[in-house]
Amino acid sequence: MPLLDVRNLTVEFKTADGQFRAVDGVDVQVDVGDVLAIVGESGSGKSVSMLAVMGLLPWTATVTADAIVFDGLDLTTATAAQRRSIIGRDVSMIFQEPMSSLNPCFTVGFQIREALKTHLSLTRSQRQSRAIELLEQVGLPEPVRRLKAFPHQLSGGMSQRVMIAMAIACKPKLLIADEPTTALDVTIQAQILELLLELQTSTGMALVLITHDMGVVAETAQRVSVQYAGQKVEEQSVGTLFADAHHPYTHALLSALPERANSRRLPSIPGVVPGQFDRPAGCLFSPRCSFADERCETVQPTASASSLGHARCHYPLSKGVPLARAELQS
Amino acid sequence: MLGFILRRLGTFIPTFIGVSIVSFLFIRLLPGDPILLMAGERGMSDARYAELMTQFGFDRPLLVQYWDYLTGILRGDLGLSFKTKLPVWDEFFALFPATLELSLCAIVFAVLIGIPAGIVAAVNRGKWPDQALMSTALVGFSMPIFWWALLLIILFSGMLGWTPVSGRISLMFFFPTDTGFMLIDSFRSGQAGAFASAVEHLILPTIVLGTIPLAVIARQTRSAMLEVLSEDYVRTARAKGLSPFRVNGLHALRNALIPVITVIGLSVGTLMAGAILTETIFSWPGIGKWMVEGISSRDYTAVQGGLLMIAVIVMVVNLIVDVLYGFINPKIRQ
Numbered sequence: 001m002p003l004l005d006v007r008n009l010t011v012e013f014k015t016a017d018g019q020f021r022a023v024d025g026v027d028v029q030v031d032v033g034d035v036l037a038i039v040g041e042s043g044s045g046k047s048v049s050m051l052a053v054m055g056l057l058p059w060t061a062t063v064t065a066d067a068i069v070f071d072g073l074d075l076t077t078a079t080a081a082q083r084r085s086i087i088g089r090d091v092s093m094i095f096q097e098p099m100s101s102l103n104p105c106f107t108v109g110f111q112i113r114e115a116l117k118t119h120l121s122l123t124r125s126q127r128q129s130r131a132i133e134l135l136e137q138v139g140l141p142e143p144v145r146r147l148k149a150f151p152h153q154l155s156g157g158m159s160q161r162v163m164i165a166m167a168i169a170c171k172p173k174l175l176i177a178d179e180p181t182t183a184l185d186v187t188i189q190a191q192i193l194e195l196l197l198e199l200q201t202s203t204g205m206a207l208v209l210i211t212h213d214m215g216v217v218a219e220t221a222q223r224v225s226v227q228y229a230g231q232k233v234e235e236q237s238v239g240t241l242f243a244d245a246h247h248p249y250t251h252a253l254l255s256a257l258p259e260r261a262n263s264r265r266l267p268s269i270p271g272v273v274p275g276q277f278d279r280p281a282g283c284l285f286s287p288r289c290s291f292a293d294e295r296c297e298t299v300q301p302t303a304s305a306s307s308l309g310h311a312r313c314h315y316p317l318s319k320g321v322p323l324a325r326a327e328l329q330s
Numbered sequence: 331m332l333g334f335i336l337r338r339l340g341t342f343i344p345t346f347i348g349v350s351i352v353s354f355l356f357i358r359l360l361p362g363d364p365i366l367l368m369a370g371e372r373g374m375s376d377a378r379y380a381e382l383m384t385q386f387g388f389d390r391p392l393l394v395q396y397w398d399y400l401t402g403i404l405r406g407d408l409g410l411s412f413k414t415k416l417p418v419w420d421e422f423f424a425l426f427p428a429t430l431e432l433s434l435c436a437i438v439f440a441v442l443i444g445i446p447a448g449i450v451a452a453v454n455r456g457k458w459p460d461q462a463l464m465s466t467a468l469v470g471f472s473m474p475i476f477w478w479a480l481l482l483i484i485l486f487s488g489m490l491g492w493t494p495v496s497g498r499i500s501l502m503f504f505f506p507t508d509t510g511f512m513l514i515d516s517f518r519s520g521q522a523g524a525f526a527s528a529v530e531h532l533i534l535p536t537i538v539l540g541t542i543p544l545a546v547i548a549r550q551t552r553s554a555m556l557e558v559l560s561e562d563y564v565r566t567a568r569a570k571g572l573s574p575f576r577v578n579g580l581h582a583l584r585n586a587l588i589p590v591i592t593v594i595g596l597s598v599g600t601l602m603a604g605a606i607l608t609e610t611i612f613s614w615p616g617i618g619k620w621m622v623e624g625i626s627s628r629d630y631t632a633v634q635g636g637l638l639m640i641a642v643i644v645m646v647v648n649l650i651v652d653v654l655y656g657f658i659n660p661k662i663r664q
Binding site: 054055056058059083084085086087088089092093095097100101102103104105106114115118119150152163166 | 455560561562563565566567568569570571572573581584585658659660661
């Protein structure tokens, strides 16, 4: 049984112009010790789906799912108190903007010790020594002095390290990292990713890495789930995905990587992710897909076989070439 | 921090001089002559009138009178009250504890109810608790103080007989008023029922005086909380699995407090203005009532001295508020 099992997750937001579906029937499975990358452009619903699992969406959101089971507990039916006893202890999350994710009014030490105090029965001095240990673990020098610092006295990279320390304080089984390096300098990005992987290996926790950076995916993940406009369009292990992407979107994303491009101009995907009012009737990617035909524009595709990466496409690619319908049926 | 306080104290000087001019001119602009009022219905001879004008110095140019007043203030001398012939300074501080006691109770009442109400409204934005609290706050804010006071007196004192109508304590009690704070003095007197009587007398004036600050604080808390609740660090607090009470009441509120304590500081001005009406209605022997009496008898020195002292109090309170910012949010300290 997977550690986290999300079935048919849908999230809708109340907006002034009606309901907006940010996540549309997404399935996520994470096993113990797994490293899953969720990739997709901005607006593809990758953060929202994980925030829904954590129960951190704003009040305008409506979450429906067949099941959101974490470690045997169905979060869709759990009480708020049951949920809170798991959130921050067994599953924790770090965010995109480390600088604004720490409370400016409290010291770093207070915020780390608070996480420990909430979930573990440690004495005051045990909490202090565990906090020092955590800062050492995330590679912050002079931990005793840092604990007394306020967030505005830290750089972005240091803040993210503090966030990581806070997230792993109670030795979670799953850590969700929501674009943890987007707001950081390039040199720091690599350090933070390395730190996350190192912690993942040493503690054996599962890691969900939300990112839009295929380079990050290649370096870190075991499995990749590609999301587009709120739907999961493909899921494969990282090696086979890079070798043979089955969904035209994944294929286009990979071709847009500078290190893989072989033409003089870097290929790009024309157009943007559909918004609230311009959702196509058929395949959501069809307006931007170079392989789309009439069928793609009118009929919604369903997920294909696991051998084809569950690609949500009428004509999944194999080695960059769409498979004919006949071939699929045979 | 010390440098900051000194700089702020420096800005007090022009404000102080401005307030002294306004308070000096304000009472003199009112029609009515203090000397004639002193004489009463019988009137006085022209010679006696001229003699008194010279005695009080009203025959000199305004500028000279102001200069005397200003130099007096700098020596800590607010002059003698025309009516009682006692130093204004002494009269003010004899009555001030009564006003301070009432104002403190009013502000505590306003804060203890206003802040939780604002939090509850913000957390339940758009739902019925929000709408109920905020429309109540709007009514409270719009209520004329004297009308509100009369309504409460009619209901609680007149019809129900629960609270006394006026004064600070029942006439049955007599004890030395060392501190001037009736709650403390009555408690220290050890007389049975004295403290309870003091509390009973405080209830209605406190509610009346605290209503407008309460409404302002509740509305300000709500809007500050709404802004803060969508911040990333509030999401982080929730991601730790903290209880809603801790998330809203500690992580969010601490950040929302800056605008809230600003309006608390500003409402000290409102309280002083409100005290004038409240004290008059409830016969509360404080500086509000004293100044109203001063105005009707054209007691120039008492009114200008009282106005000046109130202005200083408001300025000092707002300086304290500025210093508090740094304690609430360490980011501002630097």
